[in-house]
Amino acid sequence: MNLTNLFRIALKALVSNKFRALLTMLGIIIGVASVIAMLAIGQGSKQSIQDEISKMGSNMLMIQPGANMFQGARMAAANTQTLVMSDYDAIKRDCPDIAAISPMVNASGQAINGAKNWPVGMQGVNTDYLSIRKLEIASGRMFTDTEIATSAKVCLLGETVIENLFGAGVDPVGLSIRYNKIPFEVIGVLVPKGENAMGQDQDNIILAPYTTVQKRVVAITYLNGIYTSTTNESVTEKAKAEVETTLRAQHKLKDTDQDDFNVRSQQEILTMFSSTTQVLTILLAVIAGISLIVGGIGIMNIMFVSVTERTREIGLRMAVGARGLDILTQFLIEAVLISLVGGSIGVMLGVGSSFIIRNILHWPVIITTFSIVLSFAVCTFTGVFFGWYPAKKAANLDPIDAIRYE
Amino acid sequence: MSDIINANNLKREFFVGTEHVLALKGITFSIQKGEFVTIMGSSGSGKSTLLNILGCLDTPTGGEYLLDHFAVKQMSKNERARLRNNKIGFVFQTYNLLPRTTALENVELPLMYNSTVSGKKRREKAREMLEAVGLGDRLNHTPNQLSGGQQQRVAIARALVNDPVIILADEATGNLDTRTSYEIMALFQQLNMQGKTIAFVTHEPDIALFSGRSIVLRDGRIIKDEKKIKIASAAEALAALPKEEASDYIEKE
Numbered sequence: 156m157n158l159t160n161l162f163r164i165a166l167k168a169l170v171s172n173k174f175r176a177l178l179t180m181l182g183i184i185i186g187v188a189s190v191i192a193m194l195a196i197g198q199g200s201k202q203s204i205q206d207e208i209s210k211m212g213s214n215m216l217m218i219q220p221g222a223n224m225f226q227g228a229r230m231a232a233a234n235t236q237t238l239v240m241s242d243y244d245a246i247k248r249d250c251p252d253i254a255a256i257s258p259m260v261n262a263s264g265q266a267i268n269g270a271k272n273w274p275v276g277m278q279g280v281n282t283d284y285l286s287i288r289k290l291e292i293a294s295g296r297m298f299t300d301t302e303i304a305t306s307a308k309v310c311l312l313g314e315t316v317i318e319n320l321f322g323a324g325v326d327p328v329g330l331s332i333r334y335n336k337i338p339f340e341v342i343g344v345l346v347p348k349g350e351n352a353m354g355q356d357q358d359n360i361i362l363a364p365y366t367t368v369q370k371r372v373v374a375i376t377y378l379n380g381i382y383t384s385t386t387n388e389s390v391t392e393k394a395k396a397e398v399e400t401t402l403r404a405q406h407k408l409k410d411t412d413q414d415d416f417n418v419r420s421q422q423e424i425l426t427m428f429s430s431t432t433q434v435l436t437i438l439l440a441v442i443a444g445i446s447l448i449v450g451g452i453g454i455m456n457i458m459f460v461s462v463t464e465r466t467r468e469i470g471l472r473m474a475v476g477a478r479g480l481d482i483l484t485q486f487l488i489e490a491v492l493i494s495l496v497g498g499s500i501g502v503m504l505g506v507g508s509s510f511i512i513r514n515i516l517h518w519p520v521i522i523t524t525f526s527i528v529l530s531f532a533v534c535t536f537t538g539v540f541f542g543w544y545p546a547k548k549a550a551n552l553d554p555i556d557a558i559r560y561e
Numbered sequence: 562m563s564d565i566i567n568a569n570n571l572k573r574e575f576f577v578g579t580e581h582v583l584a585l586k587g588i589t590f591s592i593q594k595g596e597f598v599t600i601m602g603s604s605g606s607g608k609s610t611l612l613n614i615l616g617c618l619d620t621p622t623g624g625e626y627l628l629d630h631f632a633v634k635q636m637s638k639n640e641r642a643r644l645r646n647n648k649i650g651f652v653f654q655t656y657n658l659l660p661r662t663t664a665l666e667n668v669e670l671p672l673m674y675n676s677t678v679s680g681k682k683r684r685e686k687a688r689e690m691l692e693a694v695g696l697g698d699r700l701n702h703t704p705n706q707l708s709g710g711q712q713q714r715v716a717i718a719r720a721l722v723n724d725p726v727i728i729l730a731d732e733a734t735g736n737l738d739t740r741t742s743y744e745i746m747a748l749f750q751q752l753n754m755q756g757k758t759i760a761f762v763t764h765e766p767d768i769a770l771f772s773g774r775s776i777v778l779r780d781g782r783i784i785k786d787e788k789k790i791k792i793a794s795a796a797e798a799l800a801a802l803p804k805e806e807a808s809d810y811i812e813k814e
Contacts, residue, residue: 157676164673171661471657474618475671475719476646478639555618558657 161481165488179457180497182450183537187501187530188508190443194526195509197436199519204428207351214254214388215287216395217419218246218381218402237415238378242405249401252385252394255283258365259380262372264335266361268320275316277334277361279368280382287384295328295343298364306366310334311343313360337371339363391420444533450497451537458490458545469549470557483550490542491535498534502527563594565629565727565758566615572623573610584610586781587624592727592760597753599769600762602778609731611778612762616649616729617641629726646674650720654732656712658704658719664691665700668719675723690718694748710741717748721757728752730761734768740802746771746795771795 169176220237243258260279265272282297284290298309312320312327321327327341348357369375385394398418406415462469469482477485506522513520571588574581584607592598602608613619614626617633618641626633629648633641650671658667668687672678678686691700694714704712713733720728730749734742750771753759761772769775770793777785 157673160673160676167662167666467657468659471653471659472670472674473642474616474645474651474657476642476674476723478642480639481674555613558653 158484161484162488165485165492168485169489169492175457175461176493176496179454179493180500182453183447183494183497183534184450184501184504186443186447186450187498187534188504189446190440190530190533191502191505191522191526192508192512193439193443194436195505195520195522196512196518197432197439198521198523198526199513201429201432201436202521203519204432205425214384214386214391215421216253216383216385216391216398218242218383218398219417219419220377220380221415221417235379236375236377237406238381239376240378242402243378243381245401245405246381246383246398250383250394250397252387252390252397253383254386255287256381256383257281257284257287258378259382260365260368260373260375261379262335262368264372266316266320267333268330271320273316273319275359275361277310277363277368277372279363279365279372281365284362284382287382290348291346293344293346294326295341297343303364303366306370307364308337308339308367308371309342309363310339311345311362312341313345313358314347315356315359316361317344334361334363335372395420447533447537451494451541454490454493454538455541455545458486458542459548461489462486462545462549465549466552466557466560469552470554470560473552473554474558479550482552483546486546486549487539487542490546491538494534494538494542495531498531501534502530505530564591564627565594565596566590566592566760567625567627567630568615569626570624571611571614571621571626573607573614573619574622584781585614585621588778588781588783589624590776590783590786592758594726594758595753595756597749597759597771597773598761598776599772599774600760600776600778601764601766601769603764605780606778607781608762608764608778612729612731612760615760616651617645646671647723648726650723650725650728652713652716652720652728652730652733654735656704656709656716656736658712658715660705661703663701663703664696664707664715664718667704667715668722670719671723686722687718690721691715693721694718708741709737710744713737713741713745714748717745717752721752727758727760730759732763733761734763734765740799742768743795743799743802747799750795771798 218238220235240258243256246253247256257280262277262279264274264277266275266277267273278284281303282300285292285297292311295311297311298307301307302309310332312332317323317325317327320332321330326344328344329341331338331340333339345358345360345362351357363372365378369378383394383398385391395418399414402416402418403412403414408415472482506527509520509522512518568588568590571585572583573585574583576582586607588607588611600608600611610619614621614633615628617628617636620626620634620636620641628644631644631648633644636644659670665684665687668690669683672683672686688697688700691697694717696711696714696718699707699711702711704715707715717728717733733749734745737745746768749759749761753773759772761768763769770789772789773792774788775785776783
């Protein structure tokens with residue numbers, strides 16, 4: 156039997172009862188719209204976190220003393236002194252996939268300018284640190300290797316520190332501050348970066364030569380950490396292995412000994428955050444999916460009512476020559492049409508609300524083709540699945556009884 | 562051999578719960594091309610069952626039924642559907658038009674299930690049939706915009722659209738007033754004069770006066786099968802009805 160004609164018949168049936176068709180579609184519309192919007196929000200926040208972490212310095216490998224911090228538990232003091240300059244030298248010398256490397260010595264205290272003071276950490280680093288953390292100089296300059304060799308008392312300030320010690324808009328290059336009573340000359344200003352994905356202010360920062368911080372500020376001989384960046388994102392795992400091998404040799408660890416340091420790559424931090432957002436996204440999508448199922452049940456419900464209501468019509472169609480298959484196909488097409496039209500409206504609504512959320516709430520939002528294709532596929536399936544039983548019931552009616560149905 | 566219908570010892574039994582009902586107990590008759598036959602009987606006589614079998618909606622449990630020389634008893638459900646689509650036109654008491662659908666689309670319906678007919682030809686034929694029944698100016702009216710008589714005309718046009726070998730009418734005037742009934746019977750007689758074979762089931766004797774032959778059923782058997790010598794003209798009967806005017810029903814002051 157002519158499929159085009161059956162399609163026309165099904166379409167005609169829906170058009171003659173637009174209001175009911177629309178009401179039936181409502182469940183599908185809401186379901187699809189929410190699936191698209193939820194997935195878009197989920198994708199968006201996942202992408203924005205990835206971007207943020209990338210901005211913090213991609214290809215980064217962070218080496219810290221002590222075994223892996225488990226749930227933030229603090230290690231004993233002895234454990235935290237295992238990284239030393241010879242480790243830095245060894246990695247620099249022996250790891251081919253490490254592109255840049257900087258020691259890290261941290262100090263905490265007060266920065267003072269005249270009457271103003273501001274509690275802030277001071278990070279002791281070398282010149283590679285700028286490229287590893289993707290920091291840029293806004294004015295002035297970075298310290299030189301000579302200044303590192305002489306433990307010169309020079310520093311660079313982030314915007315938040317400048318605002319609190321000098322006032323907004325002031326260029327402090329050439330001026331001096333005191334840090335924990337030690338005078339420092341400001342030689343450079345860092346380009347502001349704003350808040351990172353974890354809510355920390357990236358401009359609340361002072362950089363100084365690591366030798367200066369080590370000898371003059373905290374008086375230690377070990378390092379608090381070593382920052383490195385790999386030559387390429389793709390060699391991260393390889394580089395990590397190289398660093399671990401080098402350090403285990405340096406620390407003279409036996410095969411059975413655990414690492415007394417930990418090496419963390421960008422990837423792991425990323426994965427940590429990604430998995431949280433991933434779980435959230437899946438949860439939201441499941442909820443939206445449930446509403447799609449409810450929409451499908453709505454279709455099935457209405458189709459049953461429709462079949463009962465149109466019993467006489469079905470009997471007549473059979474009397475003038477429609478076979479069971481013709482009736483089944485007609486009602487299946489009706490169910491699928493309702494699903495697809497509802498799905499289309501839902502897609503438009505979902506995409507529309509994603510745009511609104513992006514422009515008004517300024518949440519990150521990414522609409523993927525995948526979610527749209529998925530929605531249409533699910534809609535078609537819903538139409539066929541939930542329309543099948545009512546359509547079968549219609550096709551099995553006896554024309555003699557049907558045509559006399561009251 | 563211009564037999565349209567050959568019924569030979571038709572039997573039909575039903576099992577309703579624990580009851581065993583013999584609706585037809587051996588019906589034998591033939592209908593030739595061009596006949597106008599009424600099938601009469603009271604309720605329970607088996608005339609509805611007979612009509613269902615003649616219309617290929619049901620199969621006899623005994624005996625043979627030939628429609629245009631096709632043996633229907635051995636046919637499958639789908640084959641019977643095809644046969645109905647090609648050879649039979651139904652006219653029902655309750656018109657059975659599709660609501661919210663135009664007269665033209667209603668008449669097209671049987672041809673929609675015939676894939677050999679193109680859309681253009683289908684529309685043309687439907688228009689032609691509607692004009693033949695006098696509704697050429699109401700092609701786009703929906704049933705709720707048509708009177709009972711007009712709806713029945715649309716149903717008759719639908720029954721003609723597939724060039725059937727026989728029109729089966731089931732109490733076609735049952736829902737119409739006297740005047741409209743005569744109008745419809747006049748139309749049937751006109752179609753019969755143009756060569757259409759008609760089998761008309763009814764329980765009203767004055768409607769049977771318009772046919773050329775009457776078969777009467779009682780308790781599942783034919784008790785009378787006679788051709789008329791004198792056939793009444795529905796058109797004349799219509800003209801003979803007293804003219805009714807609205808003023809007849811308004812109380813004179």
